[in-house]
Amino acid sequence: MQKHSIKIYGTFAVAMLALTACNQKDTTAKKSEQPASATQPQVERAEVLPYLEIKEQQAKYGVPFCEKKNCIDIDLQTLTTQEAWLNQWITQAQTNMIQDQIGLKQKMTLQQAIDAYIKKSDIWVEESSSHKPYELQITTRIAAQRNQYLLLQLALNSTQEEMTVKDRHYFFVADRKQKKGIRVLEIIQPQQQEILNEWVQKAYQKWLEEQPDEARKSAPKKLYWGQADWFFDGEGVGLHYRTHEIVEKGEQLDIYLTKAQTKQILKPDIYQQMF
DSSP states (O other): OOOOOOOOOOSOOOOOOOOOOOOOOOOSHHHHHSOHHHHSOOOOOOOOOOOOOOEEEEOOOOOOOOOSSSOOEEEEEEEEOSOHHHHHHHHHHHHHHHHHHTTOOOOOOHHHHHHHHHHHHHHHHHHOTTOOOOEEEEEEEEEEEETTEEEEEEEEEEEETTEEEEEEEEEEEEETTTTEEOOGGGTBOGGGHHHHHHHHHHHHHHHHHTSOHHHHHHSOSSOOOTTSEEEEETTEEEEEEOTTTSSTTOOOEEEEOOHHHHHHHBOHHHHHHHO
16 A cells, blocks of 8 residues: 555635536527526535634643642643534544543543543652653644545643653544544445455554564454544545554554545545545
């Protein structure tokens, strides 16, 4: 599979072209008396979504007042738009991401997730005077847009106990027209899932060969991809697995599909709007 990078596009909205049918010149009086709908095929106009106005700002959350030198450090940069549902969706993605850092997967608000993160840090600090509070920095951006589809990218840097994480990425795709996030299974033609699985497993086996012995022994025989992070850019779609996500000691895995492969497996209407 050809590897391609995730291109980071500036903030923009791609307006879909409205199709218009050209009127043919009438050649008979009978044709001229017929309504346009009887002589010309009806072409559905593509919906043009409004330009997405994006503002970068500090997320709204609270942390306990701290007089000590060793205070927890949380910095969450977020985005807001004129679409309320999209703002909520972005906040939920951030909430899930924070929970993931401390092994939680619950229904929470952003503040509740931050509170749980702080509590985990406090427990660690109380265990020993040498223990330092957690540190968490998150940046948020729209990495790509194409018609109603947008790619949200969250980047994380953190220090937790004995582990420091740099540039850990999470990807989420949303459909502005349907006002919801979409999983990779939703965009694949059902009859093409088997061929996609073959491509994924082939890439996975190649990745396994490059992992340390400890990781290979514990890794699953097959890679499940139905709930994986996925992304799109100008060249195709891809799957993203973070370091240690597949197996402890396992490295990051990105599986890239070419544009031809992408066209083969995606639902035609989605491919048309996404590429």
